Amino acid sequence: AQTVTQSQPEMSVQEAETVTLSCTYDTSESDYYLFWYKQPPSRQMILVIRQEAYKQQNATENRFSVNFQKAAKSFSLKISDSQLGDAAMYFCAYRLDMEYGNKLVFGAGTILRVKS
C-alpha cells in the first residue's frame, strides 16, 4: 500500500533562514505525482509545489524547491528566506491512481514555526 511519512511533527526556523521538511513515501509504481500543500491557520489548503516522478529535474517555485530522490523515495521541501507568512502546517502528498478516481494520500504533516 502506498504510504507517506513525515517524520518531523514540528520544525522551527528563524526568519530569513532556510529550512527543509522531510517526506518519504512507499510505492511500487514508476510514474506518479507528489505534492506539498500548506495549511495556514485559516485551514485553507494551498498547493505549494508538485513533482512528476518521470521528471528528473527538481521542481522549484520561487523560494520553494524540492529534493526529489526517486530511488530513495524521498521528497523533501526546502524553504529559502523564510517569512512569517510561511508559518503553517505542511503536508506531503502522493497521488494514488485508482479505478474510481485519483486520490491523494497525505502524510501526517509538519508544523512549521517561523521566529522573528
Place this chain on the structure above:
Amino acid sequence: GAVVSQHPSRVICKSGTSVKIECRSLDFQATTMFWYRQFPKQSLMLMATSNEGSKATYEQGVEKDKFLINHASLTLSTLTVTSAHPEDSSFYICSARAIGRQAQGYTFGSGTRLTVV
C-alpha cells in the same frame, strides 16, 4: 485559477439533526470530488470519492448511511451528515480535480467546521 467554494464555513447543530455541506467548483468542471475529515493538528482523512452521476466510493470504516454524498452535476457535490452526534464534530474539507488537469493537483474548499451540541 481554479476555485472551490464550500459552504457553510461554520455550522452548529443539535444532536440528532442533519447537516448539509456544499462544495461548488466555480470556474471549472470537476469530474471527481473528494471529502475529507480533519481533527485538530492532524492530517486529512479521506472519507469518500464521488464521481459525477455515479455513487460515491467510501473509504473503509466510513458509514455510508451516515455520510451521504451526492455529486449531481459537474460543479456541485454535497455531503450530508445525518443524525449528527457530538463525535461527528470535526472540520470537513472538500477537494475537486478539474477535467483534463490531472497534473495540476487538486483544489480545496475552505472547509466547514461542524459542531454538534
